[in-house]
Amino acid sequence: xxxxxxxxxxxxxxxxxxxxxxxxxxxxxxxxxxxxxxxxxxxxxxxxxxxxxxxxxxxxxxxxxxxxxxxxxxxxxxxxxxxxxxxxxxxxxxxxxxxxxxxxxxxxxxxxxxxxxxxxxxxxxxxxxxxxxxxxxxxxxxxxxxxxxxxxxxxxxxxxxxxxxxxxxxxxxxxxxxxxxxxxxxxxxxxxxxxxxxxxxxxxxxxxxxxxxxxxxxxxxxxxxxxxxxxxxxxxxxxxxxxxxxxxxxxxxxxxxxxxxxxxxxxxxxxxxxxxxxxxxxxxxxxxxxxxxxxxxxxxxxxxxxxxxxxxxxxxxxxxxxxxxxxxxxxxxxxxxxxxxxxxxxxxxxxx
Amino acid sequence: xxxxxxxxxxxxxxxxxxxxxxxxxxxxxxxxxxxxxxxxxxxxxxxxxxxxxxxxxxxxxxxxxxxxxxxxxxxxxxxxxxxxxxxxxxxxxxxxxxxxxxxxxxxxxxxxxxxxxxxxxxxxxxxxxxxxxxxxxxxxxxxxxxxxxxxxxxxxxxxxxxxxxxxxxxxxxxxxxxxxxxxxxxxxxxxxxxxxxxxxxxxxxxxxxxxxxxxxxxxxxxxxxxxxxxxxxxxxxxxxxxxxxxxxxxxxxxxxxxxxxxxxxxxxxxxxxxxxxxxxxxxxxxxxxxxxxxxxxxxxxxxxx
Numbered sequence: 185x186x187x188x189x190x191x192x193x194x195x196x197x198x199x200x201x202x203x204x205x206x207x208x209x210x211x212x213x214x215x216x217x218x219x220x221x222x223x224x225x226x227x228x229x230x231x232x233x234x235x236x237x238x239x240x241x242x243x244x245x246x247x248x249x250x251x252x253x254x255x256x257x258x259x260x261x262x263x264x265x266x267x268x269x270x271x272x273x274x275x276x277x278x279x280x281x282x283x284x285x286x287x288x289x290x291x292x293x294x295x296x297x298x299x300x301x302x303x304x305x306x307x308x309x310x311x312x313x314x315x316x317x318x319x320x321x322x323x324x325x326x327x328x329x330x331x332x333x334x335x336x337x338x339x340x341x342x343x344x345x346x347x348x349x350x351x352x353x354x355x356x357x358x359x360x361x362x363x364x365x366x367x368x369x370x371x372x373x374x375x376x377x378x379x380x381x382x383x384x385x386x387x388x389x390x391x392x393x394x395x396x397x398x399x400x401x402x403x404x405x406x407x408x409x410x411x412x413x414x415x416x417x418x419x420x421x422x423x424x425x426x427x428x429x430x431x432x433x434x435x436x437x438x439x440x441x442x443x444x445x446x447x448x449x450x451x452x453x454x455x456x457x458x459x460x461x462x463x464x465x466x467x468x469x470x471x472x473x474x475x476x477x478x479x480x481x482x483x484x485x486x487x488x489x490x491x492x493x494x495x496x497x498x499x500x501x502x503x504x505x506x507x508x509x510x511x512x513x514x515x516x517x518x519x520x521x522x523x524x525x526x527x528x529x530x531x532x533x534x535x536x
Numbered sequence: 537x538x539x540x541x542x543x544x545x546x547x548x549x550x551x552x553x554x555x556x557x558x559x560x561x562x563x564x565x566x567x568x569x570x571x572x573x574x575x576x577x578x579x580x581x582x583x584x585x586x587x588x589x590x591x592x593x594x595x596x597x598x599x600x601x602x603x604x605x606x607x608x609x610x611x612x613x614x615x616x617x618x619x620x621x622x623x624x625x626x627x628x629x630x631x632x633x634x635x636x637x638x639x640x641x642x643x644x645x646x647x648x649x650x651x652x653x654x655x656x657x658x659x660x661x662x663x664x665x666x667x668x669x670x671x672x673x674x675x676x677x678x679x680x681x682x683x684x685x686x687x688x689x690x691x692x693x694x695x696x697x698x699x700x701x702x703x704x705x706x707x708x709x710x711x712x713x714x715x716x717x718x719x720x721x722x723x724x725x726x727x728x729x730x731x732x733x734x735x736x737x738x739x740x741x742x743x744x745x746x747x748x749x750x751x752x753x754x755x756x757x758x759x760x761x762x763x764x765x766x767x768x769x770x771x772x773x774x775x776x777x778x779x780x781x782x783x784x785x786x787x788x789x790x791x792x793x794x795x796x797x798x799x800x801x802x803x804x805x806x807x808x809x810x811x812x813x814x815x816x817x818x819x820x821x822x823x824x825x826x827x828x829x830x831x832x833x834x835x836x837x838x839x840x841x
Contacts, residue, residue, distance in 0.1 A: 228646040250645045257668055258641045311657060319663050374766050376657050382637035383660075389638045390664045501640070506631070507600060508638035 204480060211487040215267065218494045222263045225498045227505040228254055262391035265399060265455060266497045267490035269388070270462060272403045272452040274489025276445040277463030278470070278482055279410050282417040283441050284348055291449040291463035293352065294442070295359035299332025300325035300453045302362045305369040305380050318394045321383070322454045329450035332358060337442070345435050385510030386459035388497050395455040406448035407486055413441065414478035421476065459493070461516045465523045466492060472526050492519075574649045575694065578636050578661065579675055580605055581683070582653035583627070584822035585690050588618035589699040597631040597647045599639075605817045608786070612815045617710075617823045618703040636661045641668065651693070677821035679748055684708070687823065703823055710826050711752070714833045717840050718754045727780035727836050729755040730805070732788050736797070737769040746819045753832030755781065775799050781835060782811040785819065810835070 223239065224232045234247050238255045276291035284293065292298075303324035312320040336358050340351040370380055416437055419427040424434050449463070470484040493511075496518060500511040575591075577583040578599035586595055605612070606627035613623050631647055634640040636658035644652065649670060654662050656676035665672050673693065677683050684704050691700020729750050731740050740746040741762040750757045758779050759767055782794060782805040791811050800806050812835055818828030834841045 226642050227640055228642045250648050253645050253668060254642050258645060308657075308659070311659065319660060321660060371768075372764060372766075375655070378635070379637045379658065379660065387638055389634075389641065390660045392664060392667045394667070501642075506634050506640040506643050508634055508640065510638070 207474065207480070208483060208487070211484065211491070215487055215491050215494075218491045219263055219267065222266075222494050222498045223255060223259050225502055226254070226259055227502060230254065257392070261393045261396050262388050262497070262501075263494055265391040265396050266388050266493045268396070268399050268403045269452040269456050269459065270466075270489040270491070270493025271407060271486045272399075272448040272489075273459065273463035274466035274470075274485040274492075275407050275410055275482055276449040276452075278467035278478070278485045279417070279441050279445040280463075281467055282420055282478065283438055283445075284352065285421065285423075286348075286352070287468065288464075291445065291452075292359075292458070292460075294336045294355040294446060295332045295362060296329045296446060296449050296453060297458045297460075298359040298362035298366065300329035300450060301366045301384055301458060302369070303328025303331075304383050304454075304457070305366050305373070308376050308380050308383070309369050309373050311376075318398055319390075322395065322398065326450050326454035328362075329453055330446070332362060333442070333446040333450075337439075346438070382510060383457040386457035386512035386515075387500070387508060387510050388456045389501070389508050391455070399451045399455050402451040403448050406444045406451075407482075410441070410444050410448075411482050411486075413437070414482055417441070417478040417482075456511075458512060459515055460512045461519050462489060462493060465519045469523060469526055573694065574647065575651050575653065576633060576644060576647055576649040577602060577653040578633060578639065578658070579653050579655045581677060581686070581821045582673075582675060582690060584620060584623065584817075584824060585683075585687050585703075586653075586694065587623045587626075588616070588620045588703045588823040589687065589691050589694075589696045590619040591690075591694045591696050591699070592619060592622060592626055594694055595630055596649060597633045597643065598627060599633060600635045603627055603630075603632055608815060608817060612817055613824070615827060617706045617826060618699065620823060639664065641665070644668075644670070653690075677745070678743065679745060680711070680752070680825060683745075683821050683823065683825060686821075707823060707826050711829065714753065714829060718833065718837065721754050721837060721840070725837075726754055726756050728758055728777065729781045729783060729836070730758040730774055730777075730779035732782065732784045732794070733766070734785075734788055736771060736789075737774065739767060739769060741765045741767045745821050745825065749819060749825060749829055749832060753829050753836050755832065755836045771797065771799070775803060778802075778804055780804050780808075780810065782806070783832075783835070784811070784813050786813055786816045788813075 220239075224230070224235045230247075230251055234251065235255055236242070238247065238252050239260075273291050277289070280289040280291055280293055281287065283289070303326070304321045306328075307321040307324040312324070336351065336354045337346070339358075340346045340354040342350070366380075366384075370377055373380055416427075416432055419430055419432050420434070420437070428434050452459075466489045467481065467485045470481055470488060474480040474484045493515070496514050497511050499518075500509045500514050503509055503514075573594045574596045575586065575594045576597035577586060577595060580599065580601040583595065583598050583602040584605070586592055606624040608624070610624050613620050616623075631643060633643045633647070636655060637660075639661045641664055644665060645668060652665050652670055652672045654665070654672050654674055656674040662672050662674060675686055677686050684707065687700050687704050688697075691697045731746055731750065733739060739759045740757065741759045741764050743765050747757045747760055751760075758774070758777055759769060762769075782803070784791065784794060791813060794800065794811055795806050805811055814828065814831060818824050818831060
């Protein structure tokens with residue numbers, strides 16, 4: 185009988201590997217192409233040829249003064265930061281969903297968004313000025329994001345372990361607390377109100393190389409370590425007890441993943457404000473497209489998150505130029521319909 | 537543990553590549569050749585001062601709010617000091633560089649400015665512009681005297697000191713006209729004024745320029761003793777205080793809506809039909825505050841003016 189025939193494991197895995205390599209080659213190429221193309225889009229109309237000349241430093245320098253600064257000091261850091269933030273939020277979302285085994289989990293589930301919003305608002309209202317090169321708002325947002333996660337974890341921790349439910353509810357409670365504090369700050373903000381409001385909507389307009397240098401190491405290291413633990417996340421999908429029986433130190437592992445995901449989320453949020461929905465939706469999209477196997481899911485989320493945010497931000501800075509639309513508005517406006525379409529179209533249940 | 541080695545390798549090379557890219561691109565950064573007298577103003581108060589002192593032709597870019605004020609039309613600039621009369625016609629032709637909360641940095645750079653005027657509190661925008669090697673002059677006028685000082689400073693910065701002095705002299709003379717006319721007004725004759733911003737109860741407290749203007753024009757600000765600069769008062773508190781005059785800023789609700797609020801028909805201002813609307817550009821830190829002052833004093837003390 186046919187189904188009793190021994191499976192050719194080598195062949196199946198070989199095919200899977202080839203498919204994986206193909207997908208990631210395409211996505212990597214897509215990311216590279218997105219960066220180059222997005223460099224050519226902007227309110228100041230610079231011919232694509234000139235953009236490439238400036239980018240690769242090809243003589244003769246016939247362009248007007250200022251073009252070089254626009255490409256290399258405004259557009260390029262903004263696009264790279266967009267890619268980093270998109271990748272960070274998508275991977276953090278996928279990791280949080282694995283840990284919480286809950287489709288509602290997002291990078292902000294532990295209250296990072298509210299915490300960093302409070303830090304940033306505080307910096308705006310008090311009017312703290314520069315530390316070194318990097319804006320005080322970024323530093324404050326980053327610090328308060330980490331403080332929030334620590335508070336949530338410290339409260340949820342009981343005895344030797346932390347239950348997922350307690351963690352989740354503590355996250356919601358602390359998040360509400362910081363939201364209230366942000367509202368209070370907005371109430372007394374006076375003329376700074378619109379600045380806070382814009383920050384809360386998320387945006388990459390104030391990107392510069394300092395922010396890239398701040399975000400890059402944290403996000404890249406965090407993402408690669410998370411990639412490294414893909415197999416363990418697969419185990420966790422089968423339930424904590426099964427994972428424990430299969431030799432995974434579940435408690436330690438959960439904390440490690442939470443710390444890493446929080447760290448890269450905090451780094452992302454602190455440089456560009458709260459960009460909603462991306463971290464929730466991209467992992468789900470990728471789960472529908474490449475499957476729930478984390479060795480595929482995490483890199484796919486990472487690359488698609490980066491590409492998605494680059495394009496959404498390109499739209500944000502050009503759609504009603506010269507005024508910018510907060511990028512968070514567009515992520516939701518574009519992301520939701522596509523996500524709902526995929527959700528209706530999917531054939532099988534994507535299990536938890 | 538070959539895998540761990542690969543992991544560390546990746547991490548180290550990632551950091552290395554990132555730092556290298558950053559450093560290379562930063563060192564390639566060239567400061568922009570600064571043309572003379574190319575000014576961008578993302579603080580509406582500065583834009584108006586620049587026009588008042590006849591330096592409007594040096595302005596190459598403005599923010600959205602500067603343009604919004606111009607859209608209020610010619611009437612909002614009639615009788616304004618200096619060259620401000622040109623403002624509503626010329627400002628819409630300047631490049632719009634967005635707002636301080638989401639500045640269009642590309643356009644700022646492409647205009648090749650020698651100086652950017654900005655608000656002191658717009659820290660993100662100011663940092664972003666300064667990181668591009670462009671000078672930013674930050675302002676934070678909080679009172680009438682601040683506006684006069686600022687006019688002098690801007691006059692020196694853009695090389696129009698005599699025009700600045702003339703504008704200041706005109707404003708000072710017009711203020712003196714008001715204060716001398718009000719000399720014989722006693723405390724009991726000063727009306728209690730409720731000044732409403734965007735919505736019910738949202739008003740101006742101590743330390744705001746509007747609060748000072750109400751006092752100079754011979755009125756008493758209903759929220760003058762609150763602890764916040766922009767407090768929100770409850771409806772019943774306003775009714776209980778019973779203001780003699782209600783002023784609504786131009787972007788606020790309509791006069792009819794205020795008159796029809798539950799319980800507000802008992803307020804003296806509503807009974808005597810003393811509910812007014814004022815152009816928002818007349819009650820900000822700009823030379824046009826003199827128009828606001830004259831309008832206020834006219835409403836507060838019609839017998840004197």
